[in-house]
Amino acid sequence: MKEAKTALEMYRMMLLIRRFEEEAARAYSLGKIGGFLHLYIGQEAVAVGAAHAMRPTDSVVTTYRDHGIALARGMTANAGMAELFGKVTGCSKGLGGSMHFFDAENRMYGGHGIIGAHIPLAAGVAFASKYTSDGGVTMVFYGDGSASIGATHEGMSLAALWKLPIVFVCENNQYAMGTSLERSISVTDMSKKADGYGMAKDRFVAEDVFEIRDRLKDAVERARRGEGPTLVEILTYRYRGHSMSDPAKYRTKEEVEDYKKRDALNQLRAELAASPETAKDVEALEAAVEAEIAECVRFADESPEPTADLLEPTTYAGEFAR
Amino acid sequence: MKSMRFREAVREAIAEEMERDDRVFLMGEEVGQYQGAYKVSEGLLERFGERRVIDTPITEAGFAGIGIGAAMVGLRPIIEFMTWNFSAVAFDQILNNAAKLRQMSGGQLSVPVVFRGPNASARQVGSQHSHAMEHFYVNVPGLKVIAPATPADAKGMLKTAIRDEDPVLYLESETLYSVKGDVPEGEHLVPFGKARIAREGTDCTLISYSRMVHVCLDAAEALAAKGIDCEVIDLRSLRPLDEETIVASLTKTHRAVVAYEGWPYGGVGAEVVDRLQRLAFDELDAPILRVTTMDVPMPYNAKLEQLVIPQAHRIIDAVERVTYRRT
Structure with missing residues (x-):
């Protein structure tokens, strides 16, 4: 088993994300979580590979499907689950919800509900790194559904023009809500868009978390060297619907089952269990993840709700402008 | 005191703050090599270099978002819209990112951009280039x-804006850029939320801001010749709004006219009227009137444009109504 310690750590995080979301789905059906809940189940290897490709001083921005990368960047399951439950102990004090996970300490800058609009924002974080020469790289995630909106184009145009230290990661999960790739974009190889901006590009299937890490690391280090942005398209799949209200009738059961057979999480587990070096650790690790998940649900449930006195101080820094 | 034009005052504020704080930079279309579409940023590229005076392509949503993102991680961007009309294509960035990042992050983030x-009408630039955008924001x-x-x-308010921890939308006017006035020398900061009494008077309060303050002052002169003594209030700051000063003036005059560019449905004027009737209902001797841009898109034709934009004679007419000189 190569890099046994890292492999175990990656598996732990992928499992934590999956179990976190399964419990979130359960809590949603119990009415503990409101609004929208967009699950990342099936795509965990991307977030975990990405987090391992970065330094703690690098930054991340993503869309509303944000639980995975937030946890992978170091947010605690407690802070994440409490946010979903709308509690003051949540990462955004219960004011953001599922779509607006923020963790400034771990340089995770959201959690954005207007897809595409987060691309220029991320370019701004990268601009700041270049302006201050702090050596930081920003990784911004978007889906196939964000690829066509105008703000994405403007953000990429400027990032490429100014050679900003940023990596655009297109998580192509094949469906923009209920619209399949073929029905939403004229060129389904979205990495080709890089050519128009004069950016480096890469494109691969998300089956091996190590491959994801290594190929993203190439892009991150290219950015860090001042050679500009890379557009990386990662072909992935979400097992659940777009959000909790989506039964996903636009795709066949066979298609979903086929993807599940190639599940990166299960593959990694099989490898770890088969290797004498790591086999003994797998079950203990899984038990620890279960305990962490149980604890985060308990914590979220028992935490207090935010109170009205939070509203005005989180709207303006100083005196309220009315 | 030093006499200077409005555009020089804006430029001086930018330059002084850039001198003071390396986190401050200027970004926008034609701000650098072209020296500014309205010459506001003239000389700044030569003085501060390409790192801090940054020309952009036509990408308002893109560079507005970059400004917000850079502010979110500690820089102090000044983002120039060649005109506020073009902010409409960046509206989502201002509404959903600049204004909301602090709250939706639970107070973790600040956006000091x-x-x-x-802003507002220039001269015959047509319907798409004549918006008074403040009413949306x-x-x-x-x-x-x-x-x-x-x-x-x-000068004083732009310096305050650059040092503010929150997103500030600062509106200039193409027709104000060449207006001259005295500016205090040395460090000059003007706080937000404090209106200025531009002319003292006893019979009627004229409430305005930006270019229309000057039109109100003209109207007040004409009305003085008719024996009506108007007080002219320059709001300066639209949000926060200085309730105290407008209520104090109304308490003295008991009558008010609000004059500004922008359509009559809702907006800043409607807000001022709402606050005055709530806070000083018993002081009112007449309904408050508003003098606004007519309720149509701006026409190109010079005469029709002047008809649509608020003019001194319309303000005079409104003052005569609230003072019951005419019906």
Whole structure:
């Protein structure tokens, strides 16, 4: 088993994300979580590979499907689950919800509900790194559904023009809500868009978390060297619907089952269990993840709700402008 | 005191703050090599270099978002819109990112960005280039909206805006850029939320801001010749709004007219009227009237444009109505 310690750590995080979301789905059906809940189940290897490709001083921005990368960047399951439950102990004090996970300490800058609009924002974080020469790289995630909106184009145009230290990661999960790739974009190889901006590009299937890490690391280090942005398209799949209200009738059961057979999480587990070096650790690790998940649900449930006195101080820094 | 034009006052504020703080930079279309579409940023590229005076392609949503993102991680961007009309294509960035990042992050993030540029009518630039955009933005909690009328306030309020921890929308006017006025020398900061009494009077309060303050002052002169003594209030700051000063003036005059550019449905004027009737109902001797842009898109034709934009004679007419000189 190569890099046994890292492999175990990656598996732990992928499992934590999956179990976190399964419990979130359960809590949603119990009415503990409101609004929208967009699950990342099936795509965990991307977030975990990405987090391992970065330094703690690098930054991340993503869309509303944000639980995975937030946890992978170091947010605690407690802070994440409490946010979903709308509690003051949540990462955004219960004011953001599922779509607006923020963790400034771990340089995770959201959690954005207007897809595409987060691309220029991320370019701004990268601009700041270049302006201050702090050596930081920003990784911004978007889906196939964000690829066509105008703000994405403007953000990429400027990032490429100014050679900003940023990596655009297109998580192509094949469906923009209920619209399949073929029905939403004229060129389904979205990495080709890089050519128009004069950016480096890469494109691969998300089956091996190590491959994801290594190929993203190439892009991150290219950015860090001042050679500009890379557009990386990662072909992935979400097992659940777009959000909790989506039964996903636009795709066949066979298609979903086929993807599940190639599940990166299960593959990694099989490898770890088969290797004498790591086999003994797998079950203990899984038990620890279960305990962490149980604890985060308990914590979220028992935490207090935010109170009205939070509203005005989180709207303006100083005196309220009315 | 030093006499200077409005555009020089804006430029001086930018230059002084860039000198003081390396985190401050200027970004926008034609701000650098072209020296500014309205010459506001003339000489700044030569003085501060390409790192800090940054020309952009036509990508308002893109560079507005970059300004917000850079502010979110500690820089102090000044984002110039060649005109505020073009902010409409960046509206989502201002509404959903600049105004909301603090709250939706549970207070973890600050967005100390300044958006600035000329606003409202110019001269015959047609319907798409004549918007008074403040009426859209004052509605949004999380934003501050500033509209100075004089070079002194232009400088002092822009410096305050750059140092503010929240997103500030700072509105200039193409037709104000060449207006001259005295500006205090040395460090000059004007706080937000304090209106300025531009002319003292006893019979009627004229409430305005930006270019229209000067039109109100003209109207007040004409009305003085008719024996009506108007007080002219320059709001300067639209959000926060100085209730105290307008209520105090109304308490003295008992009559008010609000004059500004922008359509009559809702907006800053409707807000001022609402606050006055709530806070000083018993002081009113007449209904408050508003003098606004007519309720149509701006026509190109010069005469029709002047008809649509508020003029001194319409303000005079409104004052005569609230003072019951005519019906």
